[in-house]
Amino acid sequence: MSIETREKIRAHIKSFPARSSHYSRNQNPNKVYLSEELNVHLMWLLFLKQYENDQYVKYTSGKKHDMKPVVKYKYYSNIFLTEFNTGFGSPRSDTSLKCDQLQQQIENVKSDEELVNQKSNERRLHQSQADNGYTLLRRKSNEALGKNNFDMMTFDFQQNLPLPSLTSSDMFYSRMLWVYNFGVHNCNNGDGYMNIWHEGVAARGSSEVCSCLFKIIRNNTKRSPNLVLFSDGCVGQNKNKTVITFLQFLVENSFYRRIDHYFLYRGHTFLPNDRDFGLIEKRKKLTKATLVSDNVTMIEGSRISQPFVVNTIQTEDILDFKAVAERCMTKSTLKSNSGEKISLNDIHWFSYGQSDETNATHTSSITVDHGGEVWCRYSHNEMEAWKKVKIFKRGVTSISPPTAKYSGSVPIKTAKYQDLMKLFDKGLLNEETKRFYQALTHGNETRATDADDVDDNTVMDYDY
Numbered sequence: 001m002s003i004e005t006r007e008k009i010r011a012h013i014k015s016f017p018a019r020s021s022h023y024s025r026n027q028n029p030n031k032v033y034l035s036e037e038l039n040v041h042l043m044w045l046l047f048l049k050q051y052e053n054d055q056y057v058k059y060t061s062g063k064k065h066d067m068k069p070v071v072k073y074k075y076y077s078n079i080f081l082t083e084f085n086t087g088f089g090s091p092r093s094d095t096s097l098k099c100d101q102l103q104q105q106i107e108n109v110k111s112d113e114e115l116v117n118q119k120s121n122e123r124r125l126h127q128s129q130a131d132n133g134y135t136l137l138r139r140k141s142n143e144a145l146g147k148n149n150f151d152m153m154t155f156d157f158q159q160n161l162p163l164p165s166l167t168s169s170d171m172f173y174s175r176m177l178w179v180y181n182f183g184v185h186n187c188n189n190g191d192g193y194m195n196i197w198h199e200g201v202a203a204r205g206s207s208e209v210c211s212c213l214f215k216i217i218r219n220n221t222k223r224s225p226n227l228v229l230f231s232d233g234c235v236g237q238n239k240n241k242t243v244i245t246f247l248q249f250l251v252e253n254s255f256y257r258r259i260d261h262y263f264l265y266r267g268h269t270f271l272p273n274d275r276d277f278g279l280i281e282k283r284k285k286l287t288k289a290t291l292v293s294d295n296v297t298m299i300e301g302s303r304i305s306q307p308f309v310v311n312t313i314q315t316e317d318i319l320d321f322k323a324v325a326e327r328c329m330t331k332s333t334l335k336s337n338s339g340e341k342i343s344l345n346d347i348h349w350f351s352y353g354q355s356d357e358t359n360a361t362h363t364s365s366i367t368v369d370h371g372g373e374v375w376c377r378y379s380h381n382e383m384e385a386w387k388k389v390k391i392f393k394r395g396v397t398s399i400s401p402p403t404a405k406y407s408g409s410v411p412i413k414t415a416k417y418q419d420l421m422k423l424f425d426k427g428l429l430n431e432e433t434k435r436f437y438q439a440l441t442h443g444n445e446t447r448a449t450d451a452d453d454v455d456d457n458t459v460m461d462y463d464y
Contacts, residue, residue: 001070001071008047010076011081012046012051016035016172017175018034019032019034030116032085034088035088035162035172040076043080043431044073048071050428052070052071061112065278080093086261101450128203132379133262133265134270137154137230137264137271138261140187143189144228145187145188149224149226150226150227150228151223151226151256152227152228152230153185154229154230154231155183155184155185155230155238156231157180157181157204157237158180158277159277160178161180161289162178163179163292164289164290164423164433165288167242173419174414175413175419176416176420177412178199179196179295180196180197181195181196182195182196182208183276183277184213185272185273187231192217192303192306193309193311194280194308194309194310195215196295196296196312197313198292200441201313201315201410202313202315202317203410205236206322207242208404209238211318211319213246217250225228225258226260227255227258227260228331230261230262231264231271233263233345233347235344238263239263239345241325242322243321244329245329245391245399247352248399249321249399252398256356257353258271259352260350260351261350261351261352262348262349263347263349267346270331276308283298283302283395286332290429293438296310296312315409315410316406319404321402323398323405328360328393328400329391330390330392330393336452345440347376348377348380349379349380351375351377352374353369354370355375358383372387374388375388376413377464404424407453416442417437417442424427425431452453
């Protein structure tokens with residue numbers, strides 16, 4: 001195969017918009033992902049359609065045995081597999097990085113029985129801690145069902161939804177408008193709240209998480225005195241100073257007396273939201289969406305009994321809790337009252353307002369008010385001593401109310417806007433849909449680069 005042909009193949013592979021995933025960033029930082037509707041074989045067929053159309057026609061008309069393409073599938077596949085660190089879809093890692101690391105360490109020291117036993121014990125301990133997280137989630141969910149002594153919610157983002165969603169091969173070469181769906185599952189009654197917006201409305205960071213939760217909490221007129229939250233431990237969205245400030249704000253303003261926020265272990269985070277999202281993904285396969293309203297209709301029809309409640313988020317709904325955190329919280333590394341540095345990555349339980357504290361012999365416990373402190377633990381073990389953290393800057397005694405995060409719509413990248421306009425030039429979308437996309441603000445070439453807005457499953461245009 002000639003050098004020129006090889007370059008054509010490389011250029012073709014690079015022509016598909018790619019995205020990175022925070023879930024794999026630590027383990028494989030350079031890996032990117034193409035559309036979940038693509039695979040290598042389909043990419044090869046699209047290559048033939050573009051460069052060897054007569055061979056493509058033979059394939060699609062059932063004359064595969066008559067095909068004699070210059071670029072055979074094995075050649076295209078070999079370049080894809082050996083020269084590109086690329087996968088498909090936006091995987092949410094179901095395997096624990098720590099589990100994989102420990103297993104690899106065990107493989108590496110097979111000849112040393114003592115080290116094998118040590119690493120095996122570490123792996124069993126980690127898996128036991130992860131299992132305890134699931135056990136706690138099930139126990140709390142059972143306690144919450146039909147009860148009103150505490151509210152309980154789990155929350156997470158669904159994988160981003162591409163818009164428009166069509167069957168034309170042109171879609172694979174175009175940057176799509178991303179639609180975000182932030183799901184909140186009410187464990188007291190099984191209700192599912194889906195908060196949906198597109199990237200021209202707002203970003204997908206911690207302020208957006210807090211704003212969606214705040215909207216649901218404010219609208220709940222029958223709140224219990226206590227709140228229990230479960231989520232994954234994504235630092236960009238769920239485990240950061242913005243969310244800490246928001247939950248402390250809820251306590252200070254008497255929305256709740258006590259809030260416990262539990263984080264499941266990375267790679268072991270199957271939440272009720274995942275079941276909810278599974279229903280939506282199943283319905284999505286039967287739906288072709290060109291407008292956000294199509295996604296709303298699709299989500300509303302995803303669960304027949306007890307349909308999801310869909311909130312279409314507007315730009316003005318997003319409050320800047322991140323700015324509040326920057327004004328009120330210490331900028332330095334969090335430290336306990338004893339001077340111990342607190343690693344957010346390792347925390348699995350934050351408590352706000354009040355907590356139960358056991359005595360030195362663990363024979364009894366009392367409920368203690370935190371004051372201006374946030375208490376945390378590195379595990380879900382109720383016997384672990386609390387780390388008590390003063391979160392406010394010197395001179396700050398309370399959290400100021402948030403203001404609007406945005407003064408107007410959020411610009412999308414110009415290249416993405418141009419790709420969307422090309423779809424209309426090819427006659428793939430109607431005039432009504434065209435008006436929606438034409439109205440999008442564009443020109444932001446550097447959006448979503450700070451730690452709070454580059455999130456798990458963040459989707460970005462990638463330059464190979």
